[in-house]
Amino acid sequence: AQSVTQLGSHVSVSEGALVLLRCNYSSSVPPYLFWYVQYPNQGLQLLLKYTSAATLVKGINGFEAEFKKSETSFHLTKPSAHMSDAAEYFCAVSDLGQFYFGTGTSLTVIP
Amino acid sequence: EAEVAQSPRYKITEKSQAVAFWCDPISGHATLYWYRQILGQGPELLVQFQDESVVDDSQLPKDRFSAERLKGVDSTLKIQPAELGDSAMYLCASSWQTSGRSDTQYFGPGTRLTVL
Numbered sequence: 001a002q003s004v005t006q007l008g009s010h011v012s013v014s015e016g017a018l019v020l021l022r023c024n025y026s027s028s029v030p031p032y033l034f035w036y037v038q039y040p041n042q043g044l045q046l047l048l049k050y051t052s053a054a055t056l057v058k059g060i061n062g063f064e065a066e067f068k069k070s071e072t073s074f075h076l077t078k079p080s081a082h083m084s085d086a087a088e089y090f091c092a093v094s095d096l097g098q099f100y101f102g103t104g105t106s107l108t109v110i111p
Numbered sequence: 112e113a114e115v116a117q118s119p120r121y122k123i124t125e126k127s128q129a130v131a132f133w134c135d136p137i138s139g140h141a142t143l144y145w146y147r148q149i150l151g152q153g154p155e156l157l158v159q160f161q162d163e164s165v166v167d168d169s170q171l172p173k174d175r176f177s178a179e180r181l182k183g184v185d186s187t188l189k190i191q192p193a194e195l196g197d198s199a200m201y202l203c204a205s206s207w208q209t210s211g212r213s214d215t216q217y218f219g220p221g222t223r224l225t226v227l
Contacts, residue, residue: 098159
């Protein structure tokens with residue numbers, strides 16, 4: 001069965017600091033992994049996805065994620081946080097077109 | 112840029128009443144999904160359509176929920192009767208095809224339901 005675990009339901013960083021949001025997956029087949037961002041009272045917007053090409057994936061808004069098979073991880077990073085990055089972030093794994101989402105990480109950016 | 116449309120954006124209803132949500136996927140997308148997202152949690156799949164056919168409705172509470180996609184384009188999700196525990200965000204998403212494991216799902220803005 002496929003699943004994702006997001007460590008840390010709340011993360012706070014200072015503006016300009018590194019953002020690191022953790023995601024570990026469990027999959028019986030080579031995974032397809034996604035990161036989505038959700039702003040209050042809005043739908044989910046795709047940040048980036050891993051589809052077995054390059055292990056370092058670059059997304060929108062300066063975010064990137066690295067697929068590490070040995071650690072079954074797909075952590076999301078951004079070198080310098082901006083106030084507009086404050087939102088909820090979801091990691092998801094895909095299997096046969098069905099997505100399994102993590103419980104989300106709420107990112108707070110402190111001015 | 113094409114988007115998934117949903118209406119209404121917000122709905123307040125009393126328990127035991129009927130509610131309906133509408134979704135129009137991105138043109139050409141064969142697969143349509145309805146999710147429920149309880150506050151503070153990730154989305155959970157309720158039902159998945161491939162064209163007009165239901166692919167997966169195993170998590171849909173069929174005693175009170177129903178979904179249809181009659182012409183394989185837009186879709187309606189209905190709850191009758193609504194219960195207090197149904198208060199949540201209802202998200203619609205679409206993608207090109209079911210069999211593509213790497214297919215991105217594109218989400219609409221959601222409908223925030225409050226049951227009083």
